[in-house]
Every structure is written in structure tokens, then in C-alpha cells.
Amino acid sequence: MAPSALAPVVDNYVSYDHGASKSKQLIGEALKARVEAIDHDACSVGEEDPFFVADLGEVYRQHLRWKKNLGRVKPHYAVKCNPDPQVLRLLAELGVGFDCASKTEIETVLKMGVDPSRIIYAQPCKTKSYVRYAAQSHVKQMTFDNADELYKTKQLFPEAELYLRILTDDSASLCRLSQKFGASLDTTAELLELAKKLELNVVGVAFHVGSGASDPKAFVKAVQDARFVFDQAAALGFEMHTLDVGGGFTGDETFEPMAAVLSASLDAYFPPSIRIIAEPGRYYVSTAFTIACHVIARRIVNDATLGTTSYMLYLNDGVYGNFSSIIFDHQHPVPRLLKCGNEVMYDVRRSGYDTPSGIEYSLWGPTCDGIDVIAQSCNFPQVIDVGDWLYFEDMGAYTKCSATRFNGFTDSHDVVYVCSEPGAAALLGM
Numbered sequence: 001m002a003p004s005a006l007a008p009v010v011d012n013y014v015s016y017d018h019g020a021s022k023s024k025q026l027i028g029e030a031l032k033a034r035v036e037a038i039d040h041d042a043c044s045v046g047e048e049d050p051f052f053v054a055d056l057g058e059v060y061r062q063h064l065r066w067k068k069n070l071g072r073v074k075p076h077y078a079v080k081c082n083p084d085p086q087v088l089r090l091l092a093e094l095g096v097g098f099d100c101a102s103k104t105e106i107e108t109v110l111k112m113g114v115d116p117s118r119i120i121y122a123q124p125c126k127t128k129s130y131v132r133y134a135a136q137s138h139v140k141q142m143t144f145d146n147a148d149e150l151y152k153t154k155q156l157f158p159e160a161e162l163y164l165r166i167l168t169d170d171s172a173s174l175c176r177l178s179q180k181f182g183a184s185l186d187t188t189a190e191l192l193e194l195a196k197k198l199e200l201n202v203v204g205v206a207f208h209v210g211s212g213a214s215d216p217k218a219f220v221k222a223v224q225d226a227r228f229v230f231d232q233a234a235a236l237g238f239e240m241h242t243l244d245v246g247g248g249f250t251g252d253e254t255f256e257p258m259a260a261v262l263s264a265s266l267d268a269y270f271p272p273s274i275r276i277i278a279e280p281g282r283y284y285v286s287t288a289f290t291i292a293c294h295v296i297a298r299r300i301v302n303d304a305t306l307g308t309t310s311y312m313l314y315l316n317d318g319v320y321g322n323f324s325s326i327i328f329d330h331q332h333p334v335p336r337l338l339k340c341g342n343e344v345m346y347d348v349r350r351s352g353y354d355t356p357s358g359i360e361y362s363l364w365g366p367t368c369d370g371i372d373v374i375a376q377s378c379n380f381p382q383v384i385d386v387g388d389w390l391y392f393e394d395m396g397a398y399t400k401c402s403a404t405r406f407n408g409f410t411d412s413h414d415v416v417y418v419c420s421e422p423g424a425a426a427l428l429g430m
């Protein structure tokens, strides 16, 4: 073997713990194999489309991490975040429950053989025909936050197991939800009284502190507020048995401290007899998906006054496609170089990590809309040209699920699956 293959330049590589380093290796191999097989001068339409590589082992590791840090809380994966069939299958095998918000999401999960008792229809403002579908399918758990929804439930599904969704302080989250959903604490007594009058079955309280929550205090306050509503309900004769702490969890290093604060407040306010569930979405999938796309066109911009040259690169994916997360989820995906000329590289520092002195690029999507920009400015030491490939990590949450076909570009979300955890591979028969 050539020495360079045995002893890579140390500075070019980042070190990881075992599962994660296996993950990097498998993702890198899958990315390289795919782009090396594409000949831009001869391929058919579609062969050079963007594609994802998903490491299902990463989803599995996130599940173990959840169990270790939030042992008391039973997760119900929020399907909207990424309804990838293999992800759903793995989570179903792991015994995770599901948070669904539409007929299609409920149907998808039921078709995998998941028992309806593992599903919560966590949408406080529901379509009538969907409620009938939930009733027929025995999906009993659902949330509400207003009086009209109670009348609707009385009419369509009086046996439903209802969770009163309360308002939270979501000011420190990435995507705020409290403008749209949640009953304020000065309305909960009235709602519970109405539910009592209608002889409906209110079994618990639900909240959501906002997606991408960054302040553990939001969870503590919400748990305290939920306790207040549990006590209100008890005074009215309801026997609430479940608290739903919603989603909002991030998969980064803030998860452990967040989980510790949440666990402590749950134990402080809710005895072990109360069942605790959650609805994590991005936590499970964000880091599991990497996307690769290529440069379809380039414009060279010379600034005569400054004497500088910068490049505008047009990629075959953008904000109307899998980068919809830039608009809807306030993300800033980081470009890395995958193929430059004949050189294929992965996970090397000089592919866009820290090269402030490099050449400046802006990255644009393929549509004709000016809003379709992925990055206004990034730097690479190399000259990047048409046919070169870039990749972006952490593209699992709120990406392909909200892609469109605007301007006739594909919303194809081709996924190459790898699995860095033998435990997950065994469950999936991979």
C-alpha cells in the first residue's frame, strides 16, 4: 500500500469516537462511490441529481443516548421532521411511538404494523375527516387547545384520549410555535370545565417549547405550568395520567444538560405513577443525513476596483428543494468539498473547514428566483468548477420533507443507506 494511504496528513483528519468514526467512514465511502460513477458529459437526466447518504446507525445511537439521559420519557418520533421509510422502520423496531399530524402520517405508521396505541395525533386543530379516520383506526390519543376542537371531538370521536396543549415560552427556540398553538393558563380551567360538561376524556397535558429549543428554563417553566393544570383537572374530577413534554430537543452537546434539567423537574413535580412521553423530531435525524450536490454552472465576478475575483456557483439543489431548511428552519448548512476535478475527498480540513484565506464563493440554487441562495459567502482554497461536487452534513431534519418541484426541478430525494451500528443493522435485516 502506498504510504500516503496508510499515513494521512494528521492535520487533515478530525478524530471521533468509535461509532461516529465508523459512521464517517461509511458515509465517505458511499459519497465517493456514487460521485465517482457519474460522468457529467455522458449521463442521462437525473443520474447526476443530488442524493443523501443516511447512516441509520446514527439514529440508533441517538435512541440509546435518549434512553440513557431521559429514561423516564417515552419518545414519540415527530414524523413531519423526516418521514424517511427506513428511519420510521428502525424507530418502529426500537419500540418508539409516533407523533402524527395528518391522515397520511397516521396511515404510514399504521401500515408498518405499529399498534394505534403508540400513536399520538398531536395537532390541536384537526381536519374533520382525519378525526373520523383516527376514530376508525383506533388512534385515540390526540391534543386540543380550544373549545371548538372539544365540540368537534364530541361529535366525531367522543372516546378520544385528550391532551390539553398549553402555551409555553418559546422565545429561545429556533422555530416558535406558541403563536399558533397552546392554551394560556387563564383559559385552561374553562376548557376543562367544558370537557367535563361534554363528558370527554382528558388524560393529560401536552406542551412544545418550540423547535430547536436552547434554554432549559423553558422546559422547567412548562413542567411547572403542566403541574398547575394537572391540579386544576384533579379538582374537576379528571384523573390525568400522562404528561407529554413535546419536541424541541437538539442533537448537539446541549442535549445532556437539557435532559438533566428536564429529568430533575419531572421528578420534582410528577410522581412515578405519571407516565411521561415526548415528541422529538430533529433530535433523532438531524445528524444522520448528509447530502451531496454538484456545480451546474459558474459565474466569475471580477471587481476591478478591489482587484478581487469571486465565484458564483450554481448547484443542482436549493431552497426550493432539500435546502428548504434554510427558509423554514433557519439553518445555515456548511458546504464541504467532495469532488474537485479528478480529486475526490471527504472529511479533510482543506475542503472548506477553516480556510479564511481561500477563494470566495457564493452558492446558489438552480431555480430562477433570487431568494434561492444557499450561502452568500464561503471560502475554499481550490478553484471549483462546473461538475465538481459539494456535500453538507446535518441535513436530516426539515429538509427533503418540505422540498418542492418549483421551476420544474426535481424534488427527488434519493437516499443511499449505510449503517454504522450492528444493532440497528440487525433490526433492519441490513
Ligand SMILES: *Cc1c(COP(=O)(O)O)cnc(C)c1O
Pocket (backbone or CB within 6 Å): 078, 080, 081, 099, 122, 123, 208, 210, 211, 212, 246, 247, 248, 249, 279, 280, 281, 282, 283
Ligand atoms: C414539529 C413538532 C414536533 C417535533 O419538533 P422537533 O423540534 O423537531 O423536536 C413535536 N411535536 C409537535 C406537536 C410538533 O408540531
